[in-house]
Amino acid sequence: MHKVQDVGAPRMGRRHIWDDLTSEAMAAVTELTGPILRAASAPDGYTSQIAVRLDTESGPVFVKGMRQDRDDVWTQQREAAVNPYVVPLGPRMLWQVTAGGWDLIGFEHVDGRAVDHSPASPDLPLVVETLTALSRIRCPALTLKEASRRWGKYLDDRADGALFKGSALVHSDMNPSNMLTGETGTYLVDWPMATRGAPWIDAACWVVWLIFAGHTPHTAEQWAAKVPAWATACADALDLFAVAQARYWQETVDAHANKVTLKLREAASRWAIHRHVFP
Incomplete structure (x- = not known):
């Protein structure tokens, strides 16, 4: 699996970058998004192990996730369950996938500070x-x-x-x-x-x-x-x-x-x- 270099923020504490994902996890995401042109990790936030903007041929997607062996991986399910009720106040969830030891959620990307x-x-x-x-x-x-x-x-x-x-x-x-x-x-x-x-x-x-x-x-x-x-x-x-x-x-x-x-x-x-x- 070809890796896309993460051009975003460096690792902070427990935060991983896109390049840290297993090839299986990357392949599962790519199957949903199409070819990934660029990855940029978010500089802020602490709850997720990975938070990254992926630029794809069909547009940007925001992905957040955790390793499946973490005690707090349940927060991924909480986020997915709540999402339909918070749109449009929150961005819409596009998909959720588990692969290669990771639980990952893709959201509509919103531009903002x-x-x-x-x-x-x-x-x-x-x-x-x-x-x-x-x-x-x-x-x-x-x-x-x-x-x-x-x-x-x-x-x-x-x-x-x-x-x-x-x-x-x-x-x-x-x-x-x-x-x-x-x-x-x-x-x-x-x-x-x-x-x-x-x-x-x-x-x-x-x-x-x-x-x-x-x-x-x-x-x-x-x-x-x-x-x-x-x-x-x-x-x-x-x-x-x-x-x-x-x-x-x-x-x-x-x-x-x-x-x-x-x-x-x-x-x-x-x-x-x-x-x-x-x-």
């Missing part, structure tokens, strides 16, 4: 618009994580997680690289952590990333409040969610301490303190 969350960014209204549309997607009848259990485990009384329950489809990862904006619109990508929960949760997750990007907790909440679903959350629910976020990011730092996770832990703690709750 990661949104900018900084205080002066003109992208902030676009994020509000996207999160508003997301909050209105009802959760499909799939086996998904429940918000009450996912974040309730970080509370002193897990039963308080009931305040996070709801029938909305929650994306839950507001990393700016998961929202791409360009001439054809704004898209939410990377759905492996899709969750069933209250419609305000994504706006609440966004608060932490806004603080991370330089907002004060007060201005971050002001932006989150522009998403109408925010008004459906009672103060107690937001207080408890701030505690859960602070403890979640502390747990993340304990497992993977780096500049980003440390700064996100600080952002989440600042939000909790702003709400007069202390993790």
